[in-house]
Amino acid sequence: MSKLKNKFSPYWVNVMILVFLLVINIAVGAVFIPPGTLTRIMASRLPFVNLETVWPTHFETIILSIRIPHAFLIMMTGAALGASGAAYQGLFRNPLADPYLIGVASGAGLGAVGALSLNWPDTMLGFYLVPVGAFLGAVLTVVVVYNLARIGNLVPLTTLILAGVAVGAFTSALTSFLMLWDQDQIHRAIAFLLGGSPMAGWEPVMAALPYMVIGMGSLSLLGYPLNILQFGDEQAKQLGLPVDRIKTLIIIVASITTAVAVSFSGVIGFVGLVVPHILRLIWGPDYRRLIPLSILLGGSTLLAADMLARWVLAPRVLPVGIVTAVIGAPFFLWILRRAKAEVFW
Amino acid sequence: MLSLKDLVIDYGENRVVDQVSLSVEPGEVVALIGPNGAGKTSLVRGISGVTEITSGSVTFNQIDLISLKPQQRARIMAVVPQLSFMGGAYVVEQAVMMGRTAHMSWLGNPSDEDWRHVEAAMEVTKTKSLTGRRIAELSGGEQQRVMLARSLAQNSPLMVLDEPTNHLDLQHQGAILSLVRQQCRVRKLAVLMVLHDLNLVSLFADKAVLIVGGRLLASGTPDQVLTEEMISAAYQTELDVIPHPRTSNPIILQRTFRE
Numbered sequence: 001m002s003k004l005k006n007k008f009s010p011y012w013v014n015v016m017i018l019v020f021l022l023v024i025n026i027a028v029g030a031v032f033i034p035p036g037t038l039t040r041i042m043a044s045r046l047p048f049v050n051l052e053t054v055w056p057t058h059f060e061t062i063i064l065s066i067r068i069p070h071a072f073l074i075m076m077t078g079a080a081l082g083a084s085g086a087a088y089q090g091l092f093r094n095p096l097a098d099p100y101l102i103g104v105a106s107g108a109g110l111g112a113v114g115a116l117s118l119n120w121p122d123t124m125l126g127f128y129l130v131p132v133g134a135f136l137g138a139v140l141t142v143v144v145v146y147n148l149a150r151i152g153n154l155v156p157l158t159t160l161i162l163a164g165v166a167v168g169a170f171t172s173a174l175t176s177f178l179m180l181w182d183q184d185q186i187h188r189a190i191a192f193l194l195g196g197s198p199m200a201g202w203e204p205v206m207a208a209l210p211y212m213v214i215g216m217g218s219l220s221l222l223g224y225p226l227n228i229l230q231f232g233d234e235q236a237k238q239l240g241l242p243v244d245r246i247k248t249l250i251i252i253v254a255s256i257t258t259a260v261a262v263s264f265s266g267v268i269g270f271v272g273l274v275v276p277h278i279l280r281l282i283w284g285p286d287y288r289r290l291i292p293l294s295i296l297l298g299g300s301t302l303l304a305a306d307m308l309a310r311w312v313l314a315p316r317v318l319p320v321g322i323v324t325a326v327i328g329a330p331f332f333l334w335i336l337r338r339a340k341a342e343v344f345w
Numbered sequence: 346m347l348s349l350k351d352l353v354i355d356y357g358e359n360r361v362v363d364q365v366s367l368s369v370e371p372g373e374v375v376a377l378i379g380p381n382g383a384g385k386t387s388l389v390r391g392i393s394g395v396t397e398i399t400s401g402s403v404t405f406n407q408i409d410l411i412s413l414k415p416q417q418r419a420r421i422m423a424v425v426p427q428l429s430f431m432g433g434a435y436v437v438e439q440a441v442m443m444g445r446t447a448h449m450s451w452l453g454n455p456s457d458e459d460w461r462h463v464e465a466a467m468e469v470t471k472t473k474s475l476t477g478r479r480i481a482e483l484s485g486g487e488q489q490r491v492m493l494a495r496s497l498a499q500n501s502p503l504m505v506l507d508e509p510t511n512h513l514d515l516q517h518q519g520a521i522l523s524l525v526r527q528q529c530r531v532r533k534l535a536v537l538m539v540l541h542d543l544n545l546v547s548l549f550a551d552k553a554v555l556i557v558g559g560r561l562l563a564s565g566t567p568d569q570v571l572t573e574e575m576i577s578a579a580y581q582t583e584l585d586v587i588p589h590p591r592t593s594n595p596i597i598l599q600r601t602f603r604e
Contacts, residue, residue: 093431224451224452224453225451225453227435227443227453228446230431230434231431231432231440231443232429232431232432233395234390235426235431235432237393237394237415238393238394238419238423238424238426239443239444239447240446240447241415241446242415243415284434284436285434285435286435286439288452288453
């Protein structure tokens with residue numbers, strides 16, 4: 001690990017992994033499209049590039065209107081979960097904070113399903129408003145969980161997870177209720193809870209993009225204050241950080257980021273837990289680097305999980321949240337053991 | 346000059362600091378002493394903006410420290426916290442650089458000047474050799490030197506220390522306090538320090554301020570404050586005070602074991 005650390009820039013390594021997985025993700029599926037053809041089809045869409053069409057035309061349709069938007073949405077979702085996971089971990093000073101485990105994703109799910117049950121997505125405007133519902137759900141949940149879990153200025157492991165589980169169960173139950181109450185939306189809503197079947201086509205990608213850019217962009221800029229917060233509120237304040245304002249800002253931005261991921265791809269767990277943890281082990285705790293890296297590796301991780309989800313029961317497609325949970329839950333237990341033994345996270 | 350006037354701090358119904366006035370001149374080490382629960386740490390938290398004060402004033406060269414924003418306050422006052430396990434994953438130079446927070450933008454990109462202050466602080470605290478090591482891997486004495494380096498890097502004219510010798514052995518207690526005293530003289534810092542060990546107060550402080558039950562009981566040179574009657578009363582226990590064999594500073598001993 002240390003050799004890897006010294007030899008390559010962490011950004012370079014993670015960008016390569018992301019590009020590689022993005023191309024593979026687009027190439028594989030019911031119809032395999034050779035990466036060479038794939039590159040040429042994509043290049044032909046660039047301005048000033050004239051390539052002779054030597055590929056079957058349905059390849060172009062599959063790639064441009066199905067595979068690429070799907071891969072982009074998956075990538076953005078993973079990136080958002082990775083970034084918000086890192087931010088929540090820094091905010092709570094707790095290695096087990098994850099948008100799913102602390103109930104924020106479920107809260108966002110409730111907000112999103114609530115918005116769906118109002119039939120918002122019937123219009124284009126609705127597409128943009130589902131994330132708003134999810135955001136309200138996410139912020140409300142994080143405030144409730146934080147105050148339930150807090151003991152003085154500390155947020156201990158056990159109380160955080162317990163509060164997250166309890167609030168998550170509560171919001172999930174409310175979500176189920178909404179689903180059963182409004183049966184027209186039940187299919188979409190079930191997909192939310194299982195963490196799968198992201199919406200298809202370019203429309204959700206374009207709808208998610210502004211929130212993604214704002215959320216992840218801001219989180220990337222909050223790395224330094226997150227570093228200072230690791231020394232506790234008291235020291236952070238004495239070092240000159242406006243602690244309350246910064247914490248509020250982090251909660252809002254991380255919740256926007258989680259909410260938009262949940263709105264368009266459902267409740268997907270463990271990405272936000274596993275990704276920052278691996279990065280921290282290899283490249284250290286500096287959040288100025290950890291958050292951008294979590295964006296990159298989060299995208300890669302969900303692209304890989306998505307391929308597994310499409311492959312395991314092919315031609316049927318599993319919700320990707322099932323894959324991340326199967327891999328992530330044992331990882332969670334491993335971190336739990338480590339966190340008890342060490343202060344190094 | 347740091348100046349506290351009639352400072353009052355309440356925690357809910359409890360008055361933990363009651364009408365305390367004191368002052369600290371540049372180049373002077375003032376020790377804040379008193380039994381457990383006397384309000385020493387509350388006072389530090391109050392003047393550093395962590396807890397709200399109820400009434401009174403805290404000024405440094407006529408600037409009201411309480412109404413300042415954290416960033417402006419940190420440029421005037423650096424605080425060395427009690428040893429804790431927080432931030433243990435960061436390496437030494439990262440932690441020292443955090444002393445520059447109040448001088449940097451919120452992106453945390455250090456300038457050449459920031460690096461100069463960090464270098465100088467690590468030089469005098471002899472923490473340069475610890476570069477690249479995580480704080481959690483260090484011994485208590487080393488950690489405390491790093492925290493001191495962080496505060497020196499902050500380059501603020503006022504330094505407040507909260508029990509800097511806690512959990513340290515005799516060698517490291519002396520080393521830290523000598524360093525504080527030396528930097529206080531060299532940089533003309535006003536130093537206010539909470540200390541438990543009265544013998545260390547006697548040897549390393551220019552003045553002592555004795556607080557009991559949130560109220561100021563005595564202040565003056567250690568010779569004036571650390572008298573048998575005064576501290577036996579303050580600590581509600583029988584103590585003997587004898588002159589140090591080399592310096593004749595007052596040395597405090599338990600009178601005898603008690604059943």
